[in-house]
Amino acid sequence: MNVLGRILLVEDDSKDVDLTLTALGEYNLANEVVVVRDGAEALDYLYARGAYGSRAKENPAVLLLDLKLPKVDGLEVLRQIRSDDRLKLIPVVVLTSSREERDIVASYRLGVNAYVVKPVDFHQFVNAVKELGVFWAVINEPPPGSVARRN
Amino acid sequence: MSARALRPYGLALLAIAVALGLSLAAERVGLEDVEIPLFLVAIAVTIWHGAPGAGAVVVVAGVLCVDYFFTPPLYTFAFEHKDIVHIGVFVVFGLVVGWFAAWHRRTEGELRRAADQLRDEVAIRTRQASLLDLTHDTIFVHDMNDVITYWNRGAEEVLGWTAAQAVGKRAPEFLRTVFPCPVEELRAKLLRTGRWEGELTKTGSDGKQIVLSSRWALLRDSEGQPFAILESDNDITENKRREEQIRALNAQLEQRTLELEASNKELEAFAYSASHDLRAPLRHVAAYAELLQKTASSVLDERSRRYVANLLESAKKMGTLIDDLLAFSRIGRVETRVTLVSLGELLREVLRDIEPETAGRDIAWKVETLPSVHGDRSMLKVVLFNLIGNAVKFTGSRSHAEIEIGCSDSAGKELTVYVRDNGVGFDMKYANKLFGVFQRLHLSDDFEGTGIGLAIVQRIVARHGGRVWAQGIVDGGATFSFSLPKT
Numbered sequence: 001m002n003v004l005g006r007i008l009l010v011e012d013d014s015k016d017v018d019l020t021l022t023a024l025g026e027y028n029l030a031n032e033v034v035v036v037r038d039g040a041e042a043l044d045y046l047y048a049r050g051a052y053g054s055r056a057k058e059n060p061a062v063l064l065l066d067l068k069l070p071k072v073d074g075l076e077v078l079r080q081i082r083s084d085d086r087l088k089l090i091p092v093v094v095l096t097s098s099r100e101e102r103d104i105v106a107s108y109r110l111g112v113n114a115y116v117v118k119p120v121d122f123h124q125f126v127n128a129v130k131e132l133g134v135f136w137a138v139i140n141e142p143p144p145g146s147v148a149r150r151n
Numbered sequence: 152m153s154a155r156a157l158r159p160y161g162l163a164l165l166a167i168a169v170a171l172g173l174s175l176a177a178e179r180v181g182l183e184d185v186e187i188p189l190f191l192v193a194i195a196v197t198i199w200h201g202a203p204g205a206g207a208v209v210v211v212a213g214v215l216c217v218d219y220f221f222t223p224p225l226y227t228f229a230f231e232h233k234d235i236v237h238i239g240v241f242v243v244f245g246l247v248v249g250w251f252a253a254w255h256r257r258t259e260g261e262l263r264r265a266a267d268q269l270r271d272e273v274a275i276r277t278r279q280a281s282l283l284d285l286t287h288d289t290i291f292v293h294d295m296n297d298v299i300t301y302w303n304r305g306a307e308e309v310l311g312w313t314a315a316q317a318v319g320k321r322a323p324e325f326l327r328t329v330f331p332c333p334v335e336e337l338r339a340k341l342l343r344t345g346r347w348e349g350e351l352t353k354t355g356s357d358g359k360q361i362v363l364s365s366r367w368a369l370l371r372d373s374e375g376q377p378f379a380i381l382e383s384d385n386d387i388t389e390n391k392r393r394e395e396q397i398r399a400l401n402a403q404l405e406q407r408t409l410e411l412e413a414s415n416k417e418l419e420a421f422a423y424s425a426s427h428d429l430r431a432p433l434r435h436v437a438a439y440a441e442l443l444q445k446t447a448s449s450v451l452d453e454r455s456r457r458y459v460a461n462l463l464e465s466a467k468k469m470g471t472l473i474d475d476l477l478a479f480s481r482i483g484r485v486e487t488r489v490t491l492v493s494l495g496e497l498l499r500e501v502l503r504d505i506e507p508e509t510a511g512r513d514i515a516w517k518v519e520t521l522p523s524v525h526g527d528r529s530m531l532k533v534v535l536f537n538l539i540g541n542a543v544k545f546t547g548s549r550s551h552a553e554i555e556i557g558c559s560d561s562a563g564k565e566l567t568v569y570v571r572d573n574g575v576g577f578d579m580k581y582a583n584k585l586f587g588v589f590q591r592l593h594l595s596d597d598f599e600g601t602g603i604g605l606a607i608v609q610r611i612v613a614r615h616g617g618r619v620w621a622q623g624i625v626d627g628g629a630t631f632s633f634s635l636p637k638t
Contacts (some may be wrong), residue, residue, distance in 0.1 A: 015435040016431065097431050120467065121437065122441040
């Protein structure tokens, strides 16, 4: 696989993937997105190993991370990113259904850049995802070594 | 000299006088040689009853009398040479008799003193023994062969056997004693240290087992040889039974606590998974319904568009229900942070927060000054917000609403805050349902809401150690009150 994306979406639920891509599609950001379906795959992608062994060694401009994931959960992915010199600068946004205080606290302890609870209301969801995508993938200047913006 | 001290001398003279009289009388009737034995008797009697001084007096007086009256030449103190032996024998005899009498007297005195001592001692011991009888503790003595030699009334009361039945029996067999350790071990300890303490089980005369806290002391004779064991026992059967009960209750309690903890954990896991997993599919339903509404509304007929709208509305409502339920369960799980909270300040905040809902309404607020209480600020704010929110909601149909918030201080023990409105009220028949989870007294089409607000109020107030109650009249307004303990 030789995919490059400015946004790495880590999400196990296919409908959430679909809805997130739909939301990002409204800002033409959908094809900037690489989707991985569990924590292990996310780490494979970030370390460019396994199925992603052949991809260019650039970091995504932002990582949208669900917390409840198969194999390796979101907090563990976040912990590994923050403890690795090559990955620690990647902006990470937790995008989750959980409003639980312990999840929020744990995420911030591990150095998350933002914590967004997926709204039940689709309008709000679209807005939230759109704003996240626009801010992190378009407005924000990513750290050096990130995937460059496509023209 | 006192009369008492002179008495032996008087007795000496009297004895000599009597002996002299009798000897003279005997001589007159022709009885020969009785004077010596008579004087010896007089000496013996005097010394028997008298003092050493009186003894000397009686011997000298006796010699003089015998010499004067019965030794020729008569009626002089002179005597013939041949009689010197008689006199000497008489003196020696007198002294021997006197010595015997004195010795006898001394021995008798000693014996009497010994007997007196013995009597005193017996009296003391008897008193002591009756004192031992007074205690309710079991006290008995067994000798080194474990044969019971003393048995007090306490022992009789506790074990049922009388002293007559118990004394002479071997204790372990008679009482069917169960020792906590091998008997040899007990013996060894007793001989080494002189004491032993422990718990024993014995069987009383009625066949019931009795648990005793037992203390043993070794008794040694003057040469240090052990000769008996003093055992005192306390009946702790009842204590033991209670201890056992307490232990069983504690075990039960521990089990309950574990179960509670487990169910708490389960509840937490449930809440967590509700927060995560229940919300996701719901979000999807809402999202796809909305997408459908957006992309297909032109091809859908009026009815189908209504279906989609209902779908959306229901999904949103369920989202609110889940959020409310989670908020409710969180009250039970989150720890309260108690500070001094100014209810007046809290009330101002709540009234400010509620402004969007009261915009355009004609509401006459009547607000009393509220004091400060100890409690969790954010939780108490939820209480005020929910009660006042309800008052605003249920006066919605009134052209002119009146909402009154006040407090009363009952006997300084607790503080009562009430929120009164002139809204639709409720039937007191259903007052007990008001504070249940998801209990509603009105159609949700008339008054929106999930029916959890008052349940949350009750839970928060209960966690603060207070109470909630409500009074209402159908179409005549309602008063909701809660009390908080003043600490």
